[in-house]
Amino acid sequence: MTQNSSEAPVHGGCQCGAVRYRITGPLRNPHICHCRMCQKAFGSFFAPLVAAPREAFAVTRGDLAFFMSSDQAERGFCRDCGTPLTFAYVTSDHIAVSIGSLDEPNAVIPRNQYGTEARVAYFSELPGLPGEETGSDDPNQLAEIAASNHQHPDHETEHWRPHLGAHAKS
16 A cells, blocks of 8 residues: 555554554655664664655654654654654654554555665565564463563554563663
């Protein structure tokens, strides 16, 4: 999907549920960015992003924290769990959200790549790596993860207060 053509609201949020958002306008320009700033901001090989008009974006729970990665751009994230959520040029009338933070990330397919000068050299080899499902080497692993899961579900909740585990750090 390259844009939210039905105009139905799109929802998303951070991993812990402290920040939730809604987009009521069209989604456009789904892409991945390989630039070094995006690699650092996401702690990954690239940043998957999709844009929407700023007036169509609203935080519905909590508050975004911001980091100005340059004088031109701000990156919004959850101050509690660190999930990268938004990217925007400060003078733009659009804001981009991280595709992975959407409740339905499979509905938004990247259609372009930016910052390819910084793409890691082995990126094209990644699809050829062997893979396995979570818990394939330990049948109890999925049950243990599910029993101690602190992640917000991929849908709206009236209330959410994550139950922090014994290993949570302040």
